[in-house]
Amino acid sequence: xxxxxxxxxxxxxxxxxxxxxxxxxxxxxxxxxxxxxxxxxxxxxxxxxxxxxxxxxxxxxxxxxxxxxxxxxxxxxxxxxxxxxxxxxxxxxxxxxxxxxxxxxxxxxxxxxxxxxxxxxxxxxxxxxxxxxxxxxxxxxxxxxxxxxxxxxxxxxxxxxxxxxxxxxxxxxxxxxxxxxxxxxxxxxxxxxxxxxxxxxxxxxxxxxxxxxxxxxxxxxxxxxxxxxxxxxxxxxxxxxxxxxxxxxxxxx
Amino acid sequence: xxxxxxxxxxxxxxxxxxxxxxxxxxxxxxxxxxxxxxxxxxxxxxxxxxxxxxxxxxxxxxxxxxxxxxxxxxxxxxxxxxxxxxxxxxxxxxxxxxxxxxxxxxxxxxxxxxxxxxxxxxxxxxxxxxxxxxxxxxxxxxxxxxxxxxxxxxxxxxxxxxxxxxxxxxx
Numbered sequence: 024x025x026x027x028x029x030x031x032x033x034x035x036x037x038x039x040x041x042x043x044x045x046x047x048x049x050x051x052x053x054x055x056x057x058x059x060x061x062x063x064x065x066x067x068x069x070x071x072x073x074x075x076x077x078x079x080x081x082x083x084x085x086x087x088x089x090x091x092x093x094x095x096x097x098x099x100x101x102x103x104x105x106x107x108x109x110x111x112x113x114x115x116x117x118x119x120x121x122x123x124x125x126x127x128x129x130x131x132x133x134x135x136x137x138x139x140x141x142x143x144x145x146x147x148x149x150x151x152x153x154x155x156x157x158x159x160x161x162x163x164x165x166x167x168x169x170x171x172x173x174x175x176x177x178x179x180x181x182x183x184x185x186x187x188x189x190x191x192x193x194x195x196x197x198x199x200x201x202x203x204x205x206x207x208x209x210x211x212x213x214x215x216x217x218x219x220x221x222x223x224x225x226x227x228x229x230x231x232x233x234x235x236x237x238x239x240x241x242x243x244x245x246x247x248x249x250x251x252x253x254x255x256x257x258x259x260x261x262x263x264x265x266x267x268x269x270x271x272x273x274x275x276x
Numbered sequence: 277x278x279x280x281x282x283x284x285x286x287x288x289x290x291x292x293x294x295x296x297x298x299x300x301x302x303x304x305x306x307x308x309x310x311x312x313x314x315x316x317x318x319x320x321x322x323x324x325x326x327x328x329x330x331x332x333x334x335x336x337x338x339x340x341x342x343x344x345x346x347x348x349x350x351x352x353x354x355x356x357x358x359x360x361x362x363x364x365x366x367x368x369x370x371x372x373x374x375x376x377x378x379x380x381x382x383x384x385x386x387x388x389x390x391x392x393x394x395x396x397x398x399x400x401x402x403x404x405x406x407x408x409x410x411x412x413x414x415x416x417x418x419x420x421x422x423x424x425x426x427x428x429x430x431x432x433x434x435x436x437x438x439x440x441x442x443x444x445x446x447x
Contacts, residue, residue, distance in 0.1 A: 073344030159344060167341050168394055169334075194405045196396055198353055203394030218344045 073218035079143075079162035079270060080212055081242040082226070083249045083258065084135055087275035088236035091134035094121060096237065099228030100138075103213060104200040106187075116187035116202075118210045119225060124276065133276055136225065136237070139164060139185040139210035140261060140269030147177035147186065156207075162242075162270050163214055168206040177207055182262050185209045242270060308384040311361035311377055326381075329355075352395050360398070370404040371397040 097119050101107055106116040119138035125131070145164045147156045155171035158164045166177075166186075178186045186209040189202060196202050199215040213223035221227075226239040240249030252258075258272045318325050325332075332350040339345040348354075359377040360368045369375050371392035374383055378397070382389050391397075398404055 073346060074342070157342065159342065161344070165341065169337060169341065192393070194408050195403065196394065198396045198400050201394040201396070206394070214344065215346075218346050 074159040074161045074163070076160035077243065079242040080217060081141065081162070081240065081249060081270035081272065082212075082223075083238040083240075083252055083272050083274065085236045085238075085274050086133045086135045088234050089134050089136065090232070090234055090236075091121075091123065091132070093232060093234060095228040095232045095234075096136045096225035097121060099224040100210070103197070103216075103224035104211070105195070105197040105202065106208075114188075114190045116189060116208060118185075118187070118208070135273060135276065137183060137185070137261070138225070138271065139181075139212070140183050140267070140271040141210075141212060143268035143270070144266070146180040146182065146265075146267065150176040150180040152176065159214075161217075163212045163217070164209075165211055165214065166207050166209065168201065168203065168208070171206040173205040173207065175207060181209075182265055182267075308380045310380055311359065311375060313358045315358035352391060352397075356397065356399070368398040368402050370402070370407045372404070372407045372410075 100119045104118060106118055109115055119136050122135055122137045124133050124135065141158075141162055141164045143158075143162065145156070145158055147164065148158055151157075152174060153170045153172055155167045155169075156164070156177045157167060173188065175188050178184075178188060186207050188207050189204050192204050193202055200211070202208055213221070213225075216223060222239045226237045229235060229237045238249050238252065240247040242250060242253070244250055245254075252274075253272060256274055258274045259276060260267070260269045260272060329350075333352065336345075336348040336350040339348055340351070356368075356377070361373070361375045361377050361380075363369050363373070363375070371379060371389065373379070376397060378389050378391070396404065
């Protein structure tokens with residue numbers, strides 16, 4: 024019965040100090056009232072991790088280049104992130120789907136992929152009761168499944184129906200894309216790839232088909248291809264009336 | 277309070293009997309049998325990690341998820357680089373198997389680990405589905421503990437006056 028742990032705390036590294044050093048950010052704490060403090064993080068946020076506040080990742084989707092019969096982006100996303108069609112369309116996860124729009128007046132149809140639009144003002148973040156739904160410094164909107172309670176408010180709030188709930192136990196997840204029963208999930212803009220300098224799987228797959236309908240890039244960098252194209256050609260946001268300023272933009276719809 | 281104390285006494289009782297009688301089995305045999313680890317030992321020492329692993333994992337997971345920090349020290353994947361239990365054929369065992377590194381201790385103390393509802397517990401490519409099918413359901417990771425309902429009923433019986441009378445307890 025001697026599976027005892029040491030009581031002495033002094034030998035442990037000071038985690039708080041480590042936190043501070045790792046974050047590399049200056050912290051200002053203002054005491055408003057006893058027990059109520061206001062903490063502001065500033066300074067070199069870029070050093071804290073790959074999520075750089077100086078960037079905003081986005082996609083530009085050219086509907087005129089999107090082949091109505093092509094499903095490469097959806098397949099690539101599914102393979103990359105380990106979600107699949109299990110034959111239960113009511114409950115299966117859909118991180119990205121192909122949508123066909125038809126202009127009723129003219130009959131013109133256009134095909135386009137729709138995924139999480141990575142809004143600047145994400146309604147899913149507004150409604151999340153636990154803070155699980157959040158926007159990274161570089162504009163990627165994610166679910167922190169560690170604290171997601173599966174209430175699905177975000178699914179109701181999202182005007183793009185971009186989020187899915189996992190209803191059943193899952194096995195054989197990808198190590199870079201953990202997913203599990205009882206949590207909400209959506210397109211992560213392949214955050215694990217972006218953090219290591221790669222492009223999202225859908226963009227890569229679309230380029231591989233030769234259609235090159237999706238461009239990925241930094242919307243805050245005026246020199247990036249996506250910014251130059253956006254500056255040059257007309258584009259639009261889906262449900263622009265909601266004023267969410269999505270990071271995913273469409274042309275030639 | 278009395279009830280709680282009694283539960284503790286009952287829970288510890290059998291263990292005390294075993295140690296007192298000492299069937300020639302060393303106490304270390306009764307402790308969790310950890311799978312052998314590979315790689316360099318932790319510079320902070322094992323005691324530190326035994327006590328602090330969840331804090332470290334939780335701290336670094338927030339760095340990764342929230343700030344995109346991928347060069348972190350404490351991650352589940354990193355743990356399993358050295359602490360991967362293997363079966364007879366040398367296949368890494370998943371958290372569905374009681375030999376899994378995490379489960380050895382967590383089963384011992386009766387704590388359910390939620391990590392592997394979402395995370396892999398084996399390297400990419402190992403078929404965890406086969407182990408799930410052959411193993412126990414994750415919901416049953418805390419296995420047959422004492423039936424608390426039965427225990428409470430028994431204790432209620434002990435402390436009620438009628439019971440004390442009929443059984444002759446408390447006279």
